[in-house]
Every structure is written in structure tokens, then in C-alpha cells.
Amino acid sequence: MNGRIIAIGDIHGCHQEFIELLQLIKLTDEDRLILLGDLVNRGPDSRKVVQLARERKAISLLGNHERRLLAAKHNPEQIKVRDSERGTFESLQSEDWQYLESMSLTHEIEELNTVFVHGGFLPSQPWQEQTADIVTEIQVIDREGKPRKRREDPEALPWANHWTGPPYVVYGHTPREEVYKLKWSICLDTACAMGGLLTAFILPERRIVQVKAKKRYYP
Numbered sequence: 001m002n003g004r005i006i007a008i009g010d011i012h013g014c015h016q017e018f019i020e021l022l023q024l025i026k027l028t029d030e031d032r033l034i035l036l037g038d039l040v041n042r043g044p045d046s047r048k049v050v051q052l053a054r055e056r057k058a059i060s061l062l063g064n065h066e067r068r069l070l071a072a073k074h075n076p077e078q079i080k081v082r083d084s085e086r087g088t089f090e091s092l093q094s095e096d097w098q099y100l101e102s103m104s105l106t107h108e109i110e111e112l113n114t115v116f117v118h119g120g121f122l123p124s125q126p127w128q129e130q131t132a133d134i135v136t137e138i139q140v141i142d143r144e145g146k147p148r149k150r151r152e153d154p155e156a157l158p159w160a161n162h163w164t165g166p167p168y169v170v171y172g173h174t175p176r177e178e179v180y181k182l183k184w185s186i187c188l189d190t191a192c193a194m195g196g197l198l199t200a201f202i203l204p205e206r207r208i209v210q211v212k213a214k215k216r217y218y219p
């Protein structure tokens with residue numbers, strides 16, 4: 001394998017920070033860029049983020065935000081576009097929608113024994129068989145072993161605390177002030193749109209590179 005694998009956490013429309021991070025990393029054509037989903041909404045320019053992802057031939061994983069936009073696009077009768085996503089919805093062009101359609105749930109790099117996903121996995125089932133509802137949404141696991149959002153069950157532990165690997169999992173979706181690094185996983189969502197950091201994780205060296213958000217874009 002030539003070049004590096006570069007994973008980036010939830011960008012959420014923060015195109016300036018995305019550009020700055022790519023410059024800091026000195027991305028080359030040899031490198032493989034993997035975006036962990038939620039490229040869109042919250043920040044100032046979702047369309048620019050998607051365009052840049054396309055130009056850089058990034059492999060992007062499906063986040064809950066892309067999933068919702070696609071659902072609204074496909075089923076306008078049942079799924080209404082939310083006010084918070086209308087700007088994104090109306091700005092995306094057909095090539096952008098195609099790019100969203102191409103996003104997969106997981107990406108595996110066998111040589112590194114590593115899997116990339118937006119939200120995470122339930123440790124009780126084979127990761128390859130888990131549904132979009134689980135892998136794009138999971139944050140914590142409740143007492144009954146069900147996937148939940150953190151705010152639905154503040155006492156419950158993050159899914160990653162139950163994950164004993166292999167594989168090593170690189171994911172986003174649960175924003176924190178810093179990366180959340182355990183033996184078999186790392187969360188790269190450092191809340192850029194909320195004025196935090198945008199984080200890249202470089203493999204195989206496992207180095208972290210971050211840029212600070214220019215401002216808080218989302219409450």
C-alpha cells in the first residue's frame with residue numbers, strides 16, 4: 001500500500017476548516033481520504049464540502065444527516081425537509097446528490113485490520129450485518145443492549161466501551177471536546193461546527209492532526 005490513509009471526522013459544512021486541514025496534512029494523490037459521514041448541515045457551506053470531497057475522490061461514509069436528506073429526496077410525501085437542513089437540501093446539485101447516493105455504511109481496510117463507520121456498532125452482532133439504523137445512529141448502549149442516542153440515556157455507556165475488537169474501529173457521530181481513544185476504537189468527532197476542532201487521523205502511523213474551528217456555527 002502506497003501513501004497514507006487519512007480519516008476525517010464529522011465536517012458538518014465547515015468547508016474552510018476542511019480546506020485548512022487538508023493543507024496541513026499535505027494531502028497527495030497517493031493518499032486515500034476517508035470521510036466519516038455528516039459532511040453536511042450545521043456549518044456554513046455543505047455544498048462546498050461535498051464538492052471538495054468529490055474533487056479529492058474521498059471515500060465518504062453515510063452519516064445520519066446524509067441519510068435524512070436522501071430520505072427526504074426520495075420520499076418527499078413522507079419525509080419533510082427540516083428547517084435546519086433546507087439550506088443544504090436546496091444547495092446540492094445533481095452530482096452532489098449522486099455522491100451522497102454512493103456513500104456506503106462501512107469501509108474496511110483488511111491490511112490494517114480497521115473498519116470505518118459513521119456511528120459505530122453493537123458488539124453483540126457481526127459488524128458486517130448491522131443495519132443503517134444502527135451504524136449511522138448508535139452512540140450508547142442501554143441496559144437491554146439496545147442502541148440509543150446519548151441524550152436518551154445519559155447513564156448508558158458509549159458503544160465503544162463495550163467493543164473489544166478486532167477490528168479496530170474509526171468513527172464519528174458522538175461529538176466531544178477531544179478524540180475518544182480506546183484500545184480498539186477512536187472517535188474523531190471533535191465538534192467542529194460547535195466551535196471545536198476538525199480532526200484527521202493518519203494511518204498506519206495513527207497520528208492525529210487538528211484544526212480549530214473559526215467560530216461556533218451551531219448552538
Ligand SMILES: [Mn+2]
Nearest residue numbers: 038063064173
Ligand atoms: Mn452523526
